[in-house]
Amino acid sequence: MTKKLFLLLILxxxxxxxxxxxxxxNASIFDLIKFLSGKNDVLGYIVFxxxxxxxxxxxxxGASLAVSGLLLQTYFRNPLAGxxxxxxxxxxxxxxxxxxxxxxxxxxxxxxxxxxxVVSALLGSxxxxxxxxxxxxxxxxxxxxxIVGLMIGYxxxxxxxxxxxxxxxxxxxxxxxxxFGTFSGVTWSYLEFMLIILLPVIVSSFFLSKxxxxxLLGEEYAKTMGINVKVVRIAIMCISAILTAxxxxxxxxxxxVGLAVPHIVxxxxxxxxxxxxxxxxALAGASITVLxxxxxxxxxxxxxxxISVVTSLFGAPIVIYLxxxx
Amino acid sequence: MSMTLKKIALLxxxxxxxxxxxxxxxxxxxxxxxxxxxxxxxAKNFKLIPFKAENSRGYILxxxxxxxxxxxxxxxxxxxxxxxxxxxxxxxxxxKRLIVMSSTHLAMxxxxxxxxxxVGFMYxxxxxxxxxxxxxxxxxxxxxxxxxxxxxxYEKILKLHPDLVVIYVAMNNYKxxxxxxxLNVPFVxxxxxxxxxxxxxxxxxxxxxxxxxxxxxxxxxxxRIVENITKIKEKVKDANRPTLVWALIWHGxxxxxxxxxxxANMVRDAGCTYLGFNGSAYTTTNIANLxxxxxxxxxxxxxxxxxxxLTYIKNIDPRLTEIKxxxxxxxxxxxxxxxxxxxxxxxxxxxxxxxxTHPNLFRGYKPHYFVRLK
Numbered sequence: 188m189t190k191k192l193f194l195l196l197i198l199x200x201x202x203x204x205x206x207x208x209x210x211x212x213n214a215s216i217f218d219l220i221k222f223l224s225g226k227n228d229v230l231g232y233i234v235f236x237x238x239x240x241x242x243x244x245x246x247x248x249g250a251s252l253a254v255s256g257l258l259l260q261t262y263f264r265n266p267l268a269g270x271x272x273x274x275x276x277x278x279x280x281x282x283x284x285x286x287x288x289x290x291x292x293x294x295x296x297x298x299x300x301x302x303x304x305v306v307s308a309l310l311g312s313x314x315x316x317x318x319x320x321x322x323x324x325x326x327x328x329x330x331x332x333x334i335v336g337l338m339i340g341y342x343x344x345x346x347x348x349x350x351x352x353x354x355x356x357x358x359x360x361x362x363x364x365x366x367f368g369t370f371s372g373v374t375w376s377y378l379e380f381m382l383i384i385l386l387p388v389i390v391s392s393f394f395l396s397k398x399x400x401x402x403l404l405g406e407e408y409a410k411t412m413g414i415n416v417k418v419v420r421i422a423i424m425c426i427s428a429i430l431t432a433x434x435x436x437x438x439x440x441x442x443x444v445g446l447a448v449p450h451i452v453x454x455x456x457x458x459x460x461x462x463x464x465x466x467x468x469a470l471a472g473a474s475i476t477v478l479x480x481x482x483x484x485x486x487x488x489x490x491x492x493x494i495s496v497v498t499s500l501f502g503a504p505i506v507i508y509l510x511x512x513x
Numbered sequence: 514m515s516m517t518l519k520k521i522a523l524l525x526x527x528x529x530x531x532x533x534x535x536x537x538x539x540x541x542x543x544x545x546x547x548x549x550x551x552x553x554x555x556a557k558n559f560k561l562i563p564f565k566a567e568n569s570r571g572y573i574l575x576x577x578x579x580x581x582x583x584x585x586x587x588x589x590x591x592x593x594x595x596x597x598x599x600x601x602x603x604x605x606x607x608x609k610r611l612i613v614m615s616s617t618h619l620a621m622x623x624x625x626x627x628x629x630x631x632v633g634f635m636y637x638x639x640x641x642x643x644x645x646x647x648x649x650x651x652x653x654x655x656x657x658x659x660x661x662x663x664x665x666x667y668e669k670i671l672k673l674h675p676d677l678v679v680i681y682v683a684m685n686n687y688k689x690x691x692x693x694x695x696l697n698v699p700f701v702x703x704x705x706x707x708x709x710x711x712x713x714x715x716x717x718x719x720x721x722x723x724x725x726x727x728x729x730x731x732x733x734x735x736x737r738i739v740e741n742i743t744k745i746k747e748k749v750k751d752a753n754r755p756t757l758v759w760a761l762i763w764h765g766x767x768x769x770x771x772x773x774x775x776x777a778n779m780v781r782d783a784g785c786t787y788l789g790f791n792g793s794a795y796t797t798t799n800i801a802n803l804x805x806x807x808x809x810x811x812x813x814x815x816x817x818x819x820x821x822x823l824t825y826i827k828n829i830d831p832r833l834t835e836i837k838x839x840x841x842x843x844x845x846x847x848x849x850x851x852x853x854x855x856x857x858x859x860x861x862x863x864x865x866x867x868x869x870t871h872p873n874l875f876r877g878y879k880p881h882y883f884v885r886l887k
Contacts, residue, residue, distance in 0.1 A: 212668040229671055236696050237667040304687060371664040372688035374695045489660035489669060490637055 188463050191456055195470035199246065202477040206242030207234055209481050211488050214238075236375075244373040244381060245480040245494075246473035248438050249448075251385050251430040253472025254392050256445030257452070257464055261399045262423045263329045269446035270431040272333065273424070274315050274340030279435040281343040282311020305377075305436045312432030315339050316425065323424045324417065329406065332420070367493035368439030370480050377437055384433050389469055392426050395419065396461035403459055441476070442495035447506045448472040454509045475502065552719060555712040558704035561719055566593040571606060572723050573598060578682065578702045585701060587723055604677055604699055607726030612670060612678040614662045614689075616640075617705060619647055620856035621718050624734050627725040632673045635680075637661030643850040662686050671696060677724060679703055711779045711859045712739060741860035742782060745867050748874055749784025755811035755870045757785040758838070760803055762815075762829050767803040769796045779859075783866035785812070800830045812845070812870055813838035814883065820846040823886045845869060845883040855882045 208216055214230035222231020255270040263272075270276070286307035322335045398419040401409040406416050434441065452467045453459065479497040486492060552561040552572075560575040560582075569590030575582045584601040586593065592603055612633035613619060622628045623644045634651065636658045642648040650656040657673060660666035663686040670678065670693075678700040682690050693700045701724075705717035715738050722731025757780050760769045769789050770776035777787040788810050790796040807813060813836065820826060826833050826844055838844050847855075855862045858881075865882050868875035 210668045211666050212672045214668070229674070232696075233668045233671045237671065369664055372667075372692040374691055376695070484666075489658050489666040490639075491660060491664040491666075 188456065188458065192463065192467060192470070195467055195474065199470050199474045199477075202474040202481075203242055203246060206245065206477045206481055207238050209485060210234075210238050211485070240373045240375050240378045241370040241480065242477055244378050244438065245370045245477045247378075247381055247385050248370070248434040248441060249444050249472040249474070249476025250389055250469035251434050251472070252441060252445035252476075253448035253452075253468040254389050254465060255427040255430040256447075257449040257461075257468045258392060258395070258399065258423050258427050260449050261461065262402055262420070263333050264403070264405070265333065266450065267446070268333070270427060270434075271340070271440070271442075271445070273319055273336035273428060273431070274338070274343055275312050275428050275431040276435050276440050277340040277343035277347065278311045278315030279308040279432055280311070280440070281347055282307040282309070282314075284347045285311070308436030309432060311343070312428065312436065315343065316428040316432065319424045319428060320421055323420045329420075332424070368435075368441045368495050369483075369491065369493060370438055371484070371491055373437070381433060381437055385430060388426055388429050393462075393465050395422060395426070396465055399423075399461040399465075400459070438494075440495065441498060443498040443502045444472055444476055444479075447502050448475060450506055451475075451509060553716055555710060556705075556708050556716040557713060558707050559717065559720055561723055564593075564595075566595075567591075569593050573601075574701075574720065574723065576702060577704055577707075583702065589726070602699070602701075604701070604724070606724055608676040608724045610674060610676045611725070612659060612673060612675045614665075614678075614680045614686075615706075616642070616853050617856050618679050618703070618721070619644055620853055621705075621721040622725070623647070624718055624857045625722055625725070625727045625730045627721065627727050627730075630725055631656050632675060633657045633659040633670060633678075635659055635662045635665050641849065643853040662689070665689060667692060667696060670698060675699070677701065679721075679724075681706055709773055709775050709778060711775060711782060711863065712742065714775060714856075715859050738860045742863055745860070745864050746782055746784070749867050749871055752784055752871050752874060754784055754786045756788050756809070757812040757814065757866075757870060758788045758803075758807040758810040759814040759816055760807070761817050762800065762803070765800065767798045767800055768816075769798065769803070771796045779863055780866060783863050783870060785866065785870050800832065804832055804836060807836045807838065809837050811838065811841070812843050814866075815844060815846045815886070818847055818849045818851070820886060826886065842885070842887070844886045846886055848882050848884060851882045858882075 207219070208214075210233070212230065212233055214234050216234075218228055218230035219234040220231070221228045222235055252270050256268070259268040259270065259272060260266060283304055286303055318339055319332070319336060323332055326332055326335070398409065398414045401412040401414050402419070409416055409419070431445070448471050449464070449468050452464055452471050456463055456467055458464065476494075476498070479501060480494060482501065483492045483494050483497045550562075552563065553559060558577040562573045564571060564573060569588045569592070571586065571588035571593075573595070574585040574587055576585070584598050586595055586598065586601045586603045587606045588603065589606050592605070595601060607630070609630055610632045611630045612635070613622070613631065614635040619628070619634065619642070622631065628644070628647055631647065631650070634647070634656050636642070636651065637660060638658055642651060647656060651658060657669055659669045659673070662680075675698060678693060678698055680686070680689055680693070680700055680702055681704070682702050690700065690702060703717065703720065705714055708714045708717070716735060718731045718735050719728070722728040758769070759776050759780065760767050762768075771792045772787065772789045773791070774789070777789055780787040788806050790798065790806075815826065823839065823842070823844060826839065833839055851862070862882050864875075864878070865880035868878040869880055869883060
């Protein structure tokens with residue numbers, strides 16, 4: 188197991204290295220070293236200011252979504268659960284749609300302020316998280332919570348659609364583009380904020396491993412093991428929701444990673460022990476997302492593909508292969 | 514004692530303020546602002562004020578974005594120190610290496626023969642470029658395709674060492690400005706697309722003239738457009754004002770420029786009455802509402818070059834065959850080059866509209882940017 192985890196760590200290191208050295212401009216790691224040693228080198232500057240923030244953002248986003256997906260799949264005991272099943276993405280989209288579309292309708296000559304997109308996505312998600320946690324504290328079973336999550340998603344999507352109905356073609360296109368997800372344009376300050384929130388949350392999820400292992404056999408069994416199911420349920424909801432909300436707010440919707448990576452990891456490690464699965468999902472999610480981001484920006488360069496196109500197109504066959512051959 | 518101290522402090526503050534103001538006033542005088550007035554007459558989203566300092570001359574450029582005015586000092590010569598302007602961004606002109614984001618920027622540069630300074634264009638590559646020189650240079654790689662306006666390739670942008678990047682910030686690319694700022698790439702956010710009059714839009718050519726050192730060509734070009742549009746307006750002044758509807762239908766949704774839009778004002782300049790809705794730049798409605806408003810309209814401009822004939826319109830919705838313009842065969846589409854060449858020839862676009870709607874006044878005139886559907 189440790190060997191395999193070590194392998195994943197190497198994979199992540201290699202992915203990040205590739206993310207840093209591959210780009211549309213011929214720049215190498217030596218250029219970066221030159222730049223960091225204080226020399227005025229544009230290639231090093233490109234690596235440091237363009238490739239590094241986006242590669243690290245892809246890594247942290249991939250890790251977050253994979254861990255979020257794993258937690259939800261275990262809690263709901265449903266292999267189809269993923270970070271977006273709780274309606275977080277719809278809620279984040281709702282926040283952004285409200286900002287983009289309502290702003291345009293209500294404010295003449297409306298202009299955009301970049302951080303407002305992130306704040307509106309976070310506020311939208313916060314509504315969903317609040318509802319989920321309140322429900323999680325009251326309901327008795329995971330199934331109810333799953334249904335509530337789906338309903339939240341539908342409700343927010345419905346409001347989105349109302350706003351879209353009243354928006355003009357250009358704004359609709361813009362809104363749709365936002366929802367595609369990309370790591371383009373991630374700045375160091377954005378990355379800093381993402382790391383400050385996401386890293387501690389990912390690490391804290393590790394402390395749920397024992398409870399998650401117990402939950403694999405159902406809530407009743409977990410209770411007999413002395414697990415406070417209600418607290419764990421709320422913790423799972425909070426962790427998954429925050430991970431998804433922050434990633435969606437900064438990078439838009441990134442499909443597939445949260446749903447598929449836990450499957451890939453389970454099949455690779457042939458275990459359901461969360462002490463292994465959580466770090467493994469984080470490492471695999473980060474590596475896969477970084478690699479997909481390289482493909483997204485290089486395949487049709489200089490046109491960039493939405494990251495979800497790559498994660499889904501390249502990831503789906505891998506999962507199908509793994510599932511059929513298990 | 515404390516009262517005396519307070520008085521002394523107050524006196525010091527007043528003296529400091531007065532001397533500060535005098536200092537700024539002196540600096541303003543030293544700058545010898547050539548024309549105290551803004552060079553811009555029609556556009557509402559930028560101001561261009563020329564100045565001449567000791568070893569430099571240039572413009573103080575104000576551009577409205579996010580309801581605030583960004584200030585740029587465009588200088589030729591030694592960098593002037595203009596402290597009475599709050600947080601200005603200094604840009605050395607004329608710009609030798611320019612990257613632009615939109616085909617409307619290309620049009621403005623083309624109008625003043627300034628495409629030579631272009632080194633990059635956020636093209637993406639998914640539409641035809643009608644400016645032959647730019648298309649050729651893009652093909653040869655002399656102008657680099659630096660990705661799409663919403664996901665530009667920052668690596669290529671940095672490698673090009675641009676003196677300036679002209680961008681617009683809309684909902685799909687709000688991150689671009691932030692990233693360029695972080696990368697220390699000098700950029701100007703232009704708001705030309707927010708102007709709601711044809712002359713307001715065309716006047717942005719003065720901005721492109723100022724940054725490329727082609728001010729006089731830009732002024733000549735602009736004055737010619739003003740003169741031509743004035744002539745057209747004069748010509749149709751006393752004629753009857755036919756009604757005109759301008760719309761695009763996509764997946765059952767109708768998109769119409771509103772009554773205060775650039776299109777509506779252009780239609781009015783052509784001597785027509787524009788039939789639209791009130792509201793922000795564009796109105797989204799349904800076909801029933803379009804029919805209601807377009808029912809008795811004399812002319813219908815279908816704002817897409819995909820419509821090749823009346824059958825296309827009929828296939829969108831058979832109810833459209835009931836509107837007056839359809840029955841009279843007065844439905845026009847726009848040509849594929851409208852969004853690019855039409856931007857340089859705004860006078861021609863208005864003349865086309867005037868000629869279509871006032872055929873008696875423009876006998877023998879052949880419209881270029883609008884095609885009658887048969």
